[in-house]
Amino acid sequence: MNEPRGPQGPAMPIAQPYGYAYPPGLPPHHPKTSGLAITTLVLGVAGCLALPLLPAIIIGIIALTQTGPGKRPGRGLAIGGLAAAGFWAVGWIALLGNTMGNPDRYTASPPGAPSPSSASCATPPSGHANICTLKPGDCLRQPVASATSVELTACGSPHTTEVIGAFTATDGPWPSGADLKAEALDHCQRILAKNVDKPRLDAEGVYTDLGYLKPEREPWKHGVRTVFCTLVSPGSQLTDSALVPGADLSIPTG
Incomplete structure (x- = not known):
């Protein structure tokens, strides 16, 4: 016997499960932060030691080309590292310029030499x-x-x-x-x-x-x-020079 069938209606679409932008079981892929950007920040902050400044600037420029919208994350880190490197570079240039411009201020005079001007x-x-x-x-x-x-x-x-x-x-x-x-x-x-x-x-x-x-x-x-x-002479008893005639007035004396 044929079982009765219900009224025939339009075919209903099969609902798709929600929440799967990627195949089930595989996590979404997030681009990793640029390692060069992180390196730029570390070297820029360490610019107080002078030696890391040049590598920080070179690596920072490369990091800028690798990061930004549509590229790898980390552009802010690269910019921060370059800013720190620039700050330390200005400080070192000012210090070296001051030292080179007046070296006598940082060296003692040899015995008997005139006192340096400062x-x-x-x-x-x-x-x-x-x-x-x-x-x-x-x-x-x-x-x-x-x-x-x-x-x-x-x-x-x-x-x-x-x-x-x-x-x-x-x-x-x-x-x-x-x-x-x-x-x-x-x-x-x-x-x-x-x-x-x-x-x-x-x-x-x-x-x-x-x-x-x-x-x-x-x-x-x-x-x-x-x-x-x-x-x-505490009581101001000196009313004339106490030196002998022809006293040695050289610096240093005798």
Whole structure:
């Protein structure tokens, strides 16, 4: 017997399963981030060491051609690496240009050589001196602890301090007071015996102390090594030069 059939209608399309852009079981393919772009970023950040700068720029340019819309991801990394490399390149160029333009600022002068010219040796105000312009035979109105800026006065008027000579300190790191004291005492006592009219001062009852003026940290960093020996009379008892006629006023003295 034939089984009854239902009414014949139009054929219905078979529904397709949703969610399969690729064959079932295979994940979508995502392009990998450009390895050159990652390398550019690493080298650009490391540009503070100078050596990675050139490779960062070369690799970064290549990475730009491989990345972008429709290409491999990583264009932002390449741009960031190139920007970092450019920043460090500008810094290194400025540093090298400053060093090459004024090499004397970074080297110490040999013993006996004139002090180098630098910002720390700028011309002092009228009637004053600094560590680069002070010289043996100068007289100072007041006692000073450093030669950053000292007020000069005529040696024929009452004054507390007279520069009796100078020596070149041993090269090395900037010395503290204790580090330089022994060296200054040795040189300044020798200069005192050679240049100062001590019998006349004793006969006049003038009390004096031996001292010295050293460069401050900044001039020392720029190569200034001249230390000045001074004769100090705290009560301003000096009314004339304490030096003997024809005293040695060279730098270094004797």
